[in-house]
Amino acid sequence: MLWSVGGWAWAMEEKATGVPTLLTANVFRYDDKNEIAYAYGRAEVVRGNQVLRADRMIYNRRLNVVTAVGNVSLLDTGSGQTLFAQKIEVTGDLKRAFVSRIGAYLSDQSRLVAQEAERIGEDGRYTIMKNATYSPCDLCQENPEKPPIWQMKATKVVQDEQAMDIIYRDAWLEMAGIPVFYTPYFSHPDPRVERRDGFISPGIGNNENIGTYGRMSYYYFFSPQSDITITPLYSSNDGLQLGLEQRQRMEDLSWYWNGTVVRADRRTDDGTIKENQLRGHLFGNMRYAIDENFRAGVDVSFASDKSYLYRYRIPTQDVLVSKAFGEYFGLRDYGNASVQYFQDIRTGDRPIEPFVSPSITWQSLGLPAQTWGGHWFADASFTRFNRDQGVLPVSRRGPNSFQFLNRVGWQRADHFSNGIATQMGGLGRVDVFYADKLNKPSPEVGQFEDVYTLRAIPQFFGEASYPLGQAFGNWVHVVEPVVAFVAAPRIKQDERIANETSVAVEFDETNIFALNRFTGLDRYEGGMRVASGVRTALYGPQNAEIDASFGRSYRLNRDDNFPTNSGLNRKWSDYVGRLNIQPADWLRLNYGFRLDRDFSPQRTEVFSSAGPAAFRPYLNYVSAVQDDLANDKSSVSELNYGANSVLYKYYKLGVSQVRALEPEAGLRSTGGYIGYADECFNITFNYTRDETTRPDVDPGQTVYLSVQFKNFGGFETGPLQPFGNSQSATVQN
Secondary structure: OEEOOOOOEEEEEOOOOOOEEEEEOOEEEEEOOOOEEEEEEEEEEEEOOEEEEEEEEEEEOOOOEEEEEEEEEEEEOOOOEEEEEEEEEEEOOOOOEEEEEEEEEOOOOOEEEEEEEEEEOHHHOEEEEEEEEEEOOOOOOOOOOOOOOEEEEEEEEEEEOOOOEEEEEEEEEEEOOEEEEEEEEEEEEOOOOOOOOEEOOOEEEEEOOOEEEEEOOEEEEEEOOEEEEEEEEEEOOOEEEEEEEEEEEOOOEEEEEEEEEEEEEEEOOOOOEEEEEEEEEEEEEEEEEOOOOEEEEEEEEEEOOOOHHHHOOOOOOOEEEEEEEEEEEOOOEEEEEEEEEEEEOOOOOOOOOOEEEEEEEEEEEOOOOOEOOEEEEEEEEEEEEEOOOOOOOHHHOOOEEEEEEEEEEEEEEEEOOOOOEEEEEEEEEEEEEEEEOEEOOOHHHOEEOOEEEEEEEEEEEEEEEOOEEEEEOOEEEEEEEEEEEEEOOOOOOOOOOOOOOOOOOOOOOOOOOOOOOOOOOOOOOOOOEEEEEEEEEEEOOOOOEEEEEEEEEEEOOOOOOOOOOOOOOOOEOOEEEEEEEEEEOOEEEEEEEEEOOOOOEEEEEEEEEEOOOOOEEEEEEEEEEEEOOOOOEEEEEEEEEEEEEOOOOOEEEEEEEEEEEEOOOEEEEEEEEEEEEOOOEEEEEEEEEEOOOEOOEOOEEEEEEEEEEOOOEEEEOOOOOOOOEOOEOOOOO
C-alpha cells in the first residue's frame, strides 16, 4: 500500500489477481499501529466494474475489510445494478459483503429491498437477502409509502450472478398490498437476461369449434441468431395439435417458418364428415443475399384445407400465395424471376387457380435529364400460367396461357418560374399472348385452342398543375388544379387474350390520372381522354389538417371494355374524390366517394370519430355498386361502429359491431374489451361473437383474458394460436 502525492488516494493491489483497488476521499487518516485507514467526504472505492461510495469509510488492512457508513451505494457498471444502504461491510476486493436494510436497483430499474443481505461465494456469485421484497412497479409519487401495484415478498431471496437467476423461498404475491398467491419456491431470470430457454405463458379456454383447449409453449434458443418454439395444444374436440416456429438469421441468409399439424375430423363444403384427417398449415419465408446485386428467396403459405386456418383462428387471407424467386438490383435496373402457386381457401366452387411458372420481369431506367431533358424507361415481362384442368366442370376451368409484354417510353418533368409544373412523355407497347383451352365469352359456345395474339399500343401523355399557396396567421392554404391528357388508338379487347390479372376494376381518386385504369396488364385502356381535378389542403397548428381532392375524366368515345358500373364505360366518367377533415385530435372525418353523373353514389367510404379520449365513438361505412368484366353486378354495404375510451391513464375499454347491409343484411360480429396496463402489469378482457359461418367453422363466441406481470410472465385464455404470419414473428420471453 502506498500513499499518493497529496495524500488523497490509497492504492491496494491484490497479489493473486493483480487487479488494483483504489480508495479516494477528501480527507484521509491512517493509524500505523492498527493498520486502519479512515476516509471522509465523498469516499469512493473502485475495483474493475465495482464502485463503492459512502460518506465515510474505514479500511482494516489486516482483515482486508472496508466498512462504509452513510448514503452507501455499490454500483456494478457491468450489470447496471446498484445497491443502497446506510451501512455495508465489504472485503477489499468487493466480492464479499454484509449489508443491513438494503435496497437494490436492478438493470431495468426494478427494485429489491431486504432487511439484511450477504454476498458470498466465489467472485461474489450469490447475494442472499432475508425478508426481501421485489417489484418492477413505480412507486406512487404522492405517497411513496403506498404499496405498488404488485410485489413479491419472500423470507429469502437469492440472486445468482453467474446463472442470472433470482430465486424466492416462501413467497407471497401481493396486489395493492393484499396477498393473493403463495408459493414455496419461485424463480425468474435476472432483468439482464434478454432470452432464455423456458416455458411461455400458458393458454386455456373454450372455443365453439374445437371445444375446451389448453396449450403450453416451450421456447429454446440455439444462439442469438437462432431459436425455436414448440407449442402442443390439446382440445376436447380435435385432440392434440403440435405447433412449431423456428427463426434463423445469419450474415447472408435468414428464414422464418411456423406450422401446425393435427389429426382430426373435417366437414367438407357439402356437409360430409371425413374422419381422422391429417390437417395443418405451413407459413414461412427465406431470404439469401447472394451478393450486393443478387438476392434469392422463398415464401410459403399452405393450408391442408379451406377451413383449417379459420377453425384455429390463424391469421390468413382468402388466397394463399407461395413463391420462389430471384432478384437483381442494379443502379438503374431491376430484374425478378419467380414461380408462384396460389391456393384459394374461399368456400364454394371457384375457378381453378394457376401455377405461374415462370414469371420474369426486367426494368431499366435512364438517368434523369439526360435524354431530351428527361429520362427513358423500358421494361419487359414473360409470364406463363399453367392449370391442371382434369375433369373439372367448364365453369371452373381456366386456360393454359402466357404473356410476353414489352414497353419502352420517355418522360420529362419541368417546373417553370411562374409556378406551373408539367410532365409529358410517350410510350410504346408490343405484347404477345398465347392461350389454350380458353373459354369463349359464353362457355357453352366452346373454347379457343392454341391461339396467339399480337397487341401493339402507342400512347402519349401530358400533365400540368399549378400549385398555389398562401399563409394567413398560423394556417397555410394550398390549392393545386391538375389537368392531364392521354392519347392512344382505340383498343378493342380481344376475346382470345386470357384475362388473368385484370378481372376487377376499381376507379377512384388515386387512379384518375393513370395511364391504364384497368388492374393488371391483360386489359389496357386506349382512346383519347382528358382528366381534370383539383387538390386542396389547409394546414394549421398542432397537426390540424383539412384536405380534399375532386376530379373527373372525359373521353372522345365510349369504352365498352369497362364494366357497366365501373364509372368508366361512358364518355364522361363518374366523379371521384375524397375529403379529409382533422382540425384537432378529437375530431376526424374521412369521406371517399364515386358519384354518377346524376350525383347518385356508386361507391362510398366514410370514417368518422369524435370526442375526447375518455369517450370516442367511431363509425366506418363502406358501400359499392360495381361489376366485374363479366358484368356480374354486385352491391356490398357494411357498417362498422363502436367506441373506445381511455377512462384514466391506465384504463381503457371499447365496444364494436360489424353489420352487413347488402347483399344479405345482418349482424356479422360483436366485440368488446376492457383493460388495465401500466409499466409493470397488464390485464385485458376481450369478448367477441362471430356470426359468420363456413364449412367446419361454426359461429360462436370467444372470451380472451390475459394477465401479464413484468419479468414474471402470466397466463391467457386465448387466442388459439401464438403464431403470427409468414411475414412476421413475435417470440415471447
